[in-house]
Amino acid sequence: MPKYRGLLKINREILDEINDLGDMILATIHGDRSIDEGHLIGGFRVIPLTIEKEKINIAEKILREKGPIFEVKPFKKLKTALIITGSEVYKGRIEDKFGPVIERKVKAFDSEIFYKVIVPDELEVIKDEILKSKNMGAELIIVTGGMSVDPDDKTPGAIKATGANIVSYGTPVLPGAMLLLAYLEDIPVMGLPGCVMFAHTTAFDLLLPRICAGEKIIRKDITRMGYGGQCLSCNVCTFPDCNFGKH
Incomplete structure (x- = not known):
């Protein structure tokens, strides 16, 4: 969960690489949207009861070498x-x-x-x-x-x-x-x-x-x-917690 409000960025390539390792999953919300402090942005689970330590080491190496999956850019006072x-x-x-x-x-x-x-x-x-x-x-x-x-x-x-x-x-x-x-x-x-x-x-x-x-x-x-650019004009608007603008 983020510590401050801003624009959420998610590195899709790193996310996919982590999930491709198997035996572990990382689910996220969509990026390129505003989020508030403490907003849920994702969850991680190990699928079996146990997992090989080597896979955890590989995941850590990917994150060290390619950077974080999540970034929150604070809004500037323009x-x-x-x-x-x-x-x-x-x-x-x-x-x-x-x-x-x-x-x-x-x-x-x-x-x-x-x-x-x-x-x-x-x-x-x-x-x-x-x-x-x-x-x-x-x-x-x-x-x-x-x-x-x-x-x-x-x-x-x-x-x-x-x-x-x-x-x-x-x-x-x-x-x-x-x-x-x-x-x-x-x-x-x-x-x-x-x-x-x-x-x-x-x-x-x-x-x-x-x-x-x-x-x-x-x-x-x-x-x-x-892709995702058609607003459905819902009776109750939930933007940005909807599909509008997500790609």
């Missing part, structure tokens, strides 16, 4: 900038419902929104706010809304116009398929689709813990999300 796009929200015609959701989710991983602004759907304005956030010391930049293929949606173009490296525009996850992830130098920039505002769990919930734990997301990480 200074987060939140840029909410939408001309109707900007003009006060409709209420901002994105902000409270994102603030709650970010806070759950020990980070905080240090800069929040509402802007119209104008590419140059959005781009300037992203660059301004970077210059203010943002360690994570989140841009909400305007992520579809509608001509009025400017967020993807604005993120690209900053010179950010686009890791992926689109994720094989439902809900959350239109999510964009990029890096402006080393700063993660996320463009969030509207579903994040009302769906309980989306692609955002799968990537945010990893980013808050300091992981650098590459395209392969995104493409592998398709």
Whole structure:
């Protein structure tokens, strides 16, 4: 059981190698998820009443030479900038419902929104706010809304116009398929689709813990999300204790 809260990482290759030895088994939960202090992450059993000492020695050697099976990465307190796009929200015609959701989710991983602004759907304005956030010391930049293929949606173009490296525009996850992830130098920039505002769990919930734990997301990480990427929208959500996002 872990001694502190963080992102659980499990070395699948070492786990399989230990279980391949025979006469002993190690069962675990899925990795790449948040866990709390004292959370059950696995159990070990010897199958027969006795086991050859040599097998225990081999298992210990594997762990010494190849590293631990389990790792818990603590969450970092990222200074987060939140840029909410939408001309109707900007003009006060409709209420901002994105902000409270994102603030709650970010806070759950020990980070905080240090800069929040509402802007119209104008590419140059959005781009300037992203660059301004970077210059203010943002360690994570989140841009909400305007992520579809509608001509009025400017967020993807604005993120690209900053010179950010686009890791992926689109994720094989439902809900959350239109999510964009990029890096402006080393700063993660996320463009969030509207579903994040009302769906309980989306692609955002799968990537945010990893980013808050300091992981650098590459395209392969995104493409592998398709297996287990369909949320079942259960009446009672048990995420992350469910199959969503597990691969």
